[in-house]
Amino acid sequence: MSKKILQLLNIDKFYGEEVIIKVLKNINLTFYEGEFIAIIGQSGSGKSTLLNIIGSLDKPSAGKIFFKEKDISDFSRDEMALFRNRSIGFIFQFHYLLPEFTVLENVLIPTWIKTGYDTDDQKNRALKLLEYVGLKDFVNRTSNTLSGGQQQRVAIARALMNETDIILADEPTGNLDSESSSQIYRLLREINLEFKTTFIIVTHDSRISNMCDRVIEIMDGTIIKDEQKNPT
Numbered sequence: 001m002s003k004k005i006l007q008l009l010n011i012d013k014f015y016g017e018e019v020i021i022k023v024l025k026n027i028n029l030t031f032y033e034g035e036f037i038a039i040i041g042q043s044g045s046g047k048s049t050l051l052n053i054i055g056s057l058d059k060p061s062a063g064k065i066f067f068k069e070k071d072i073s074d075f076s077r078d079e080m081a082l083f084r085n086r087s088i089g090f091i092f093q094f095h096y097l098l099p100e101f102t103v104l105e106n107v108l109i110p111t112w113i114k115t116g117y118d119t120d121d122q123k124n125r126a127l128k129l130l131e132y133v134g135l136k137d138f139v140n141r142t143s144n145t146l147s148g149g150q151q152q153r154v155a156i157a158r159a160l161m162n163e164t165d166i167i168l169a170d171e172p173t174g175n176l177d178s179e180s181s182s183q184i185y186r187l188l189r190e191i192n193l194e195f196k197t198t199f200i201i202v203t204h205d206s207r208i209s210n211m212c213d214r215v216i217e218i219m220d221g222t223i224i225k226d227e228q229k230n231p232t
């Protein structure tokens with residue numbers, strides 16, 4: 001059995017003060033190294049809220065989170081930011097590239113956040129990652145001149161830049177046609193197999209979830225299914 005990487009224990013997330021909306025209710029989940037996981041569920045069921053808590057972008061109202069057996073639940077905002085930068089890569093539906101920056105610069109952003117500058121080694125790593133995602137010839141173009149699928153591949157290279165253990169993706173193919181979606185999926189899978197990165201992917205696309213090792217379904221803030229498809 002692979003090593004535990006992240007564990008959520010009795011996680012609740014509530015919004016509001018007078019009227020309280022319970023968005024996540026007593027979530028218990030354990031993620032292991034190298035897993036390739038889909039989170040599915042209807043709109044409004046709590047998928048993005050869950051992913052944001054997994055990625056330390058948001059704090060739960062109650063419950064504990066452990067990263068490699070270490071309790072990170074009481075981290076301050078600064079500690080959370082540092083943890084995210086070192087341990088988690090993000091890919092969003094609308095990729096959030098900086099439009100006026102070049103492709104290469106966009107991939108270097110996590111490095112700038114980490115240290116405030118970039119070294120030749122880091123630049124070479126960024127170039128290698130861009131080659132890996134098939135964008136070798138685009139490195140000096142500004143990102144707003146690329147197609148949606150190309151921009152999404154820049155976002156993937158950016159997510160890989162800091163060599164994190166986990167990559168979280170929220171609808172990474174949500175605004176792409178089906179051919180680009182399956183290309184992106186194959187790329188994520190290849191990265192998962194090559195670097196043993198754990199992937200947690202929120203998706204509406206059943207073709208993607210069908211190809212994951214594990215599918216977690218959420219309904220009204222509760223896990224209703226957690227299915228292992230290719231037990232290791």
Ligand SMILES: Nc1ncnc2c1ncn2[C@@H]1O[C@H](COP(=O)(O)OP(=O)(O)OP(=O)(O)O)[C@@H](O)[C@H]1O
Pocket residue numbers: 015016021023041042043044045046047048049050
């Ligand atoms: N900041 C907030 N304040 C109040 N309610 C919120 C807040 N953020 C999310 N919610 C509510 O929490 C519920 C879950 O939202 P969430 O974004 O996690 O759903 P989702 O499963 O990602 O949906 P979609 O598939 O549409 O992206 C929704 O009912 C939403 O309105």
Ligand SMILES: [Mg+2]
Pocket residue numbers: 047048049
């Ligand atoms: Mg969402």
